[in-house]
Amino acid sequence: MEKLSDELFDLLKSAVPLLLEWYGVSKRALPWRGAEDPYRILVSEIMLQQTRVEMVKGYYPAFLEKFPTAAALAAASEEDVLKAWEGLGYYSRARNLKKAAEIIAKSGFPRDFKGIRALPGVGDYTAGAILSIAFRKPCPAVDGNVLRILTRLLKSEENIDEPKTRKLFAEALRAVYPEEAGDFCQALMELGAIVCVPNGEPLCPRCPWEKICRAHLDGQEASFPVRSEKKERKIEKLFVLVLEREGKYALEKRAEGGLLAGLWQFPCFGEEPPDFGKVACTKRAKHVFTHIEWQMTGRLVRAREFFPQFVWADREEIREKYAVPSAFKAFFEWIGQD
Ligand code: SF4
Incomplete structure (x- = not known):
């Protein structure tokens, strides 16, 4: 050596x-x-x-x-x-x-x-x-x-x-x-x-x-220090839907094995999402991970119904019980959280 x-x-x-x-x-x-x-x-x-x-x-x-x-x-x-x-x-x-x-x-x-x-x-x-x-x-x-x-x-x-x-x-x-x-x-x-x-x-x-x-x-x-050249970050585009109905919000669990595995998120889609109801607000945000950058389009949607593929929770339950990563922080204000 x-x-x-x-x-x-x-x-x-x-x-x-x-x-x-x-x-x-x-x-x-x-x-x-x-x-x-x-x-x-x-x-x-x-x-x-x-x-x-x-x-x-x-x-x-x-x-x-x-x-x-x-x-x-x-x-x-x-x-x-x-x-x-x-x-x-x-x-x-x-x-x-x-x-x-x-x-x-x-x-x-x-x-x-x-x-x-x-x-x-x-x-x-x-x-x-x-x-x-x-x-x-x-x-x-x-x-x-x-x-x-x-x-x-x-x-x-x-x-x-x-x-x-x-x-x-x-x-x-x-x-x-x-x-x-x-x-x-x-x-x-x-x-x-x-x-x-x-x-x-x-x-x-x-x-x-x-x-x-x-x-x-x-x-x-x-x-100094001498370093190797950095690899470019991969850009991923994401639609993030904050679905609201009667004071409850839709959440889904992220798949095991990938980025932020097993944590909860607002429903996310890699392409234009299905129609869940009336769009009330739109906002763009980005979150930078070590190797990936998420460019997110967020929409606050008044949901037509309690779509059963999601878990529905009010803001207190989300605060107390569900771990939602700060990558989604930009949209927390829509559910009344910092
Ligand atoms: S160790 Fe770092 S801070 Fe200290 S003198 Fe050298 S370059 Fe400056």
Whole structure:
């Protein structure tokens, strides 16, 4: 396996104490900071996958109030779990978290990398983060953020979209991991989140590595990280019908196996929908997923009858019981929800 040159390795090593010192004084107060219960750390790490901290801050305390232990989550119905996850996106995470809770409730929380990595929904990064934060073991957690800050620090031209780059930096980090494993892991994430930010300008004057960062010293922060070209998103056109009759609204369950599987939605059609009644309002909206963009035409329709192919629910029932993803948020106002 490739290794960092001695020079770069020494630079990385010298960056560790600077980062820890900075983290000690600059870290944000976040609801999951200081948690010692591995279940709570698991919940925060799963929520933080592909989701902004600001958003997770709102969900994490409420989710834990509802499901304070792995046993509580294991015993809950999938519908309840999806409802608590509503709006956070990437719903397979919620299902996997519930499955992981079932395993933990039965056999206890695994304490080594292999066991944690085997939990549903847990990849190398999350397993490394949990092991470092919950069990203070030196296990690198390397995601795009960590790769961004390290390739800038070392001015490394390795393509961060290639798995070998992740391996290279994971091994280099493993060799410099300090005793404060949990703090170090979180400090790397924190630097990537609030100082060495993606896109735009990194905030180098606030960075503990300002005087040693090779990309910064050469004025080339913007050239790193090196990435593969992005694939274009696929555009899907969709008609979304908010069918209303006597204060009830039609819902249907999305098919298993695809995008937003098993969640509830207003009836959707890939082409001009059948005539269900009188159209009262029309509105366009779009929602961007990682690889797909939905371009939606929404219609509020006064339905002629309670069409039996749908479930009919009033706004309270929808709020309480049915998890409708935020992709449909633009149309919530038609049913009196934010
Ligand atoms: S000095 Fe600038 S580019 Fe380098 S790690 Fe810090 S914020 Fe990122």
